[in-house]
Amino acid sequence: xxxxxxxxxxxxxxxxxxxxxxxxxxxxxxxxxxxxxxxxxxxxxxxxxxxxxxxxxxxxxxxxxxxxxxxxxxxxxxxxxxxxxxxxxxxxxxxxxxxxx
Numbered sequence: 001x002x003x004x005x006x007x008x009x010x011x012x013x014x015x016x017x018x019x020x021x022x023x024x025x026x027x028x029x030x031x032x033x034x035x036x037x038x039x040x041x042x043x044x045x046x047x048x049x050x051x052x053x054x055x056x057x058x059x060x061x062x063x064x065x066x067x068x069x070x071x072x073x074x075x076x077x078x079x080x081x082x083x084x085x086x087x088x089x090x091x092x093x094x095x096x097x098x099x100x101x
Contacts, residue, residue, distance in 0.1 A: 010054075011047075013054045016048075016054070017047075023040045023041070023044030024044060026040045027040055027044070
């Protein structure tokens with residue numbers, strides 16, 4: 001695949017989707033031998049699963065953004081747990097210099 005890579009060195013969603021579409025066209029064409037059809041199907045399913053994984057991560061990031069009490073906040077998404085990775089908590093000081101939390 002001569003595709004652009006996403007920032008973490010995985011194929012980009014759009015490139016994977018093109019692979020799925022190409023394999024689907026090959027299979028629908030009906031001109032592949034059985035062995036080649038199975039190979040195309042396997043490659044298409046693999047690319048499709050990667051697409052679903054990318055979409056799941058994007059969905060998780062959007063969910064994190066919308067759950068931050070109305071204030072847009074970016075947090076890194078942990079695909080394994082499906083939650084935001086803990087961010088460093090900022091401390092605030094009062095006017096008299098004492099730390100609030």
